[in-house]
Amino acid sequence: MSEEIEAPPPQPGASLMLAWQVKEKHVLVVGAGDVGLSRIDHLLAANAKITVITGNDIHPRIEYYNKLGLLEQLICRDFQLSDLKLYESEGIRESVMGKCDGDDSLDPLNDEITKNIEKFEKEKFKMVLTCVNNYPLSLRIWYQCKKLGIDVNLADKPAYCDFYFGSIYRQGPLQIMISTNGNSPRLCNRIKNKMLAPLFDDLDLNKAVQNLSYLRSKLRNEIHPGDKTQIIKERMEWNKKITDHYTIKEWTKFELSSIDKIVSFYPNFPKIGDLVG
Amino acid sequence: MSEEIEAPPPQPGASLMLAWQVKEKHVLVVGAGDVGLSRIDHLLAANAKITVITGNDIHPRIEYYNKLGLLEQLICRDFQLSDLKLYESEGIRESVMGKCDGDDSLDPLNDEITKNIEKFEKEKFKMVLTCVNNYPLSLRIWYQCKKLGIDVNLADKPAYCDFYFGSIYRQGPLQIMISTNGNSPRLCNRIKNKMLAPLFDDLDLNKAVQNLSYLRSKLRNEIHPGDKTQIIKERMEWNKKITDHYTIKEWTKFELSSIDKIVSFYPNFPKIGDLVG
Numbered sequence: 333m334s335e336e337i338e339a340p341p342p343q344p345g346a347s348l349m350l351a352w353q354v355k356e357k358h359v360l361v362v363g364a365g366d367v368g369l370s371r372i373d374h375l376l377a378a379n380a381k382i383t384v385i386t387g388n389d390i391h392p393r394i395e396y397y398n399k400l401g402l403l404e405q406l407i408c409r410d411f412q413l414s415d416l417k418l419y420e421s422e423g424i425r426e427s428v429m430g431k432c433d434g435d436d437s438l439d440p441l442n443d444e445i446t447k448n449i450e451k452f453e454k455e456k457f458k459m460v461l462t463c464v465n466n467y468p469l470s471l472r473i474w475y476q477c478k479k480l481g482i483d484v485n486l487a488d489k490p491a492y493c494d495f496y497f498g499s500i501y502r503q504g505p506l507q508i509m510i511s512t513n514g515n516s517p518r519l520c521n522r523i524k525n526k527m528l529a530p531l532f533d534d535l536d537l538n539k540a541v542q543n544l545s546y547l548r549s550k551l552r553n554e555i556h557p558g559d560k561t562q563i564i565k566e567r568m569e570w571n572k573k574i575t576d577h578y579t580i581k582e583w584t585k586f587e588l589s590s591i592d593k594i595v596s597f598y599p600n601f602p603k604i605g606d607l608v609g
Numbered sequence: 610m611s612e613e614i615e616a617p618p619p620q621p622g623a624s625l626m627l628a629w630q631v632k633e634k635h636v637l638v639v640g641a642g643d644v645g646l647s648r649i650d651h652l653l654a655a656n657a658k659i660t661v662i663t664g665n666d667i668h669p670r671i672e673y674y675n676k677l678g679l680l681e682q683l684i685c686r687d688f689q690l691s692d693l694k695l696y697e698s699e700g701i702r703e704s705v706m707g708k709c710d711g712d713d714s715l716d717p718l719n720d721e722i723t724k725n726i727e728k729f730e731k732e733k734f735k736m737v738l739t740c741v742n743n744y745p746l747s748l749r750i751w752y753q754c755k756k757l758g759i760d761v762n763l764a765d766k767p768a769y770c771d772f773y774f775g776s777i778y779r780q781g782p783l784q785i786m787i788s789t790n791g792n793s794p795r796l797c798n799r800i801k802n803k804m805l806a807p808l809f810d811d812l813d814l815n816k817a818v819q820n821l822s823y824l825r826s827k828l829r830n831e832i833h834p835g836d837k838t839q840i841i842k843e844r845m846e847w848n849k850k851i852t853d854h855y856t857i858k859e860w861t862k863f864e865l866s867s868i869d870k871i872v873s874f875y876p877n878f879p880k881i882g883d884l885v886g
Contacts (some may be wrong), residue, residue, distance in 0.1 A: 337669045340680055341653055344780060346633050348655035349786035350622035350772040376618055378625035392614045402618055403874040413713045428756055429706060436690045438749050449755050454815040458771075465838075472715050478726050479705055480757020490798075494735075502623060505790040509626035516821035519860070520851040523785075523814075526857060531804060544793035561742075575795040580803060584795070 347496065347513045353378040354458055357406070358419055362411050362465035362473065364390040367487045370520075371461045374497060376402060383418065385411050388464070411469065413476055419455045428452040429481070432575035456482070463487040492516055499524045504538035543591055544575060550595045572597055577601045624773065625627045626733045631657040631735055635681070635696055636815050639741035639750065641667040644764045648738045651774060653679060657735075662688050662696065667743070688746065690753055696732045705729040706758070733759070740764040767791055776801040781815035817860035820868055821852060847876055854878045 361371050364386035372394060375382050382403050383597055384394060387410035398406040407415075412523055417425065428449055441449075460477050462470040462485070470486045477484040486492040498511035499520035508519040548571060556567055574594065575583075582604065586594075594605050630631065634657060638648050641663035649671060652659050659680050661671060664687035675683040684692075694702065705726055718726075737754050739747040739762070747763045754761040763769040775788035776797035785805055789853040825848060833844055852860075858882065863871075870884050 337673050339799065341674055341677065342650050343650060343781070344656045345782055346654040346784050347628035348651055349775065349777050349784050350627055350629050350658070351775055351786075351788040352627050352772045353767075353770060354625050372617050374625055377621060377623040379621045380625070396614050397618055400618065411715075413715060436689060438688075438746060440745060440749060441752055446752060449752050453755055467718060469715060472717060475718055475723060475726050478730055481706065491631075493630060495629045496724065498626065498628055500626055504620070505622055505792050506796075507623050507626050507788050509628075509786045509788075511628040511784050511786075512818045513628065513784070515782050515818045516825070516852070517858070518849050519783075519821050520818060522852065522857055527808060531808060535820070537800075540796060541789045541792045544796050545789075548793070566778065572795050575793070575799065580796070580799055608757075 347511055348511065349511065350495075351507070352378070352495075354378050354383060357385065357454070357458040358456065360385065360415070360418070360457045360460045361463065362386070362460065362470075363487075364388070364394045364406075365463060366391065366464035370460075371393055371463060371487075371497070372397065372403075374500075377502070383407065383457075385409070385415055387411065388465075403565050411473070413472075414462065416457060416473070416476055416480055416482065418457070421455060424448065424452050424455060425480075426480065431449045456480075458483065460484045461487070461590070501528045501532065503532065503536075504541060506541050508532075535581065536584040537580075539586075540580060543583055543586050543588070546588055547571070547574070547595060550591065551598065555595050555598045566599075574601060578604070616734075622790065623656065625786055626786065626788065627770075628770075629655070630783070631655050633658060634731070634735040635660065635733065635736045637662065637692070637695070637734045638740065639663070640764075641665070641671045641683075642740060643668065644740035645738075646670055648740060648764075648774070649674065649680075651777075654779070660684065660734075662686070662692055663741075664688065666702055681867050688750070690749075693734060693737065693753055693759065694735070695751070696731060698728070701725065701729050701732060702757075731758050733757075734758065737761045738764070775778060778805045778809065780813075781818060782807065783814045785809075785817050812858065813861040814857075817857060817862075820860055820865070823865055824848070824851070824872060827868065828875065832872050832875045843876075855881070 354375065355378065358501050359375055359380040359382055361368050361382060361384045364384050368384065369391045372382055372384070384403060385403045385407045390408070397403055444498060460482050464470060470489065471492065474484055474486055474492045483494040484492070485495055491498065496511065496514055498509045499517070500522050501508040510519055510523050524596070540579055551571060556563060590607050594602060597606070631652065632655065636652055636657040636659055638645050638659060638661045641661050645661065646668045649659055649661070660682045661680060662684045667685070669684070674680055737750060737759055739750050741747060747766065748769065751761055751769045753764055760771040761769070762772055767773065773788065775789055776787045776794070778785040778801050787800050789797055828844055828848060833840060867884050871879060874883070
């Protein structure tokens, strides 16, 4: 036990890899060239509400996305600082962010206050991404975002980035991201194409995810429902064990009817043969 | 060309996978159990300044980290709301975040203002992670973080998470993160252990990253230096092609002396045989 506790701590020197949630949240992209397009592709995959502002040429594919109705707004004029609060209702920022002091009570907030905070969360930009060849402008945007409490990424200026992008291999909701903490983006791209794609392309991992997601919801809603800590723990334990009980390949092959059968064995673990017929 | 422009847009339903930068930034972890430990492990890998607050039992390994001096602070008492501004200088938040209105000029800010914003950025919590079995408390923290403009993750409450964690395979600065957008964390873990580890464990990818990072800095500082757009473009082009010119395995085998030789061929691409002797 003590050996486990005193095992070496994690080595520093990496990034904090995270799956960010921007679904239905506003994100601003300043600039509409190649880099802007790459950012927009990442954001579309994550269901963000994307606003693009550009005073320069627009990549034809970004125009095409706009024609398809995939962008919240495409604004063709020079950026201005007030754009950072584009969707914020008059006065909402001041009413939410102003005057936090003096109130150190942990009592729940009243409905009016919580509704207001939730509204603000939906209206404010969650992220700002600049992709323009104008460093003074980008830098000015960085400072303003910091004043406003908005996360920001200036393309090609790692010192002014709350986060970096990486190479991503994807199958539906399954994503695999490769990062070298900024050291070699090209190597990430090669690892994706030369190592991950050959390994995963022939596997329907999308289906494995669907099957396991269906299994979890069946378990929670029908087979072993309840909110008590003990029940949640039992569900988690069985879910962990049943996931490990079949190979990844088997999970990619099951139909939903097989999942129905698997959960019907709860709390046991059926063999593959038990699922036939 | 038009075909390329009108290719299908990215499918929605995924997360925004990002490599977050928290190096030397304050992060707060509320709670010190198993989940807290897992968060702290992620944060240590990313060089964050970690403060842990817990009124309950402490995982012995978190105590061990604290003994090693890896934590900024371990505070053993109940959480209070003012903890969210623990390291903020008196009045700095008001001076940075207050009164953004009326100033819509894109002129650079004066030194005093930029210094103040940078100081605030170093003092404020960049993230708050709650890992306690106390939903009302976690929720109260969520609302307060939103008021303060702080990103937040409540363990086990996906609706109150700006971001999710995933399974991560790591070799030094190289990280590979697997996410199913919350659908099956256990599958991520299996993919990591059963598919990625066997593929990568025998390759010294850490060394490949070091080699490619060294190559980039040699190129930038000695072989083809300069800040002009054309020169940057030439460097990027050659860097891309030389990365693809050798296999990933070859990159894991080179010594730094081979890299010196490779860059000496710039702008050509030496064959493996050219590097001998």
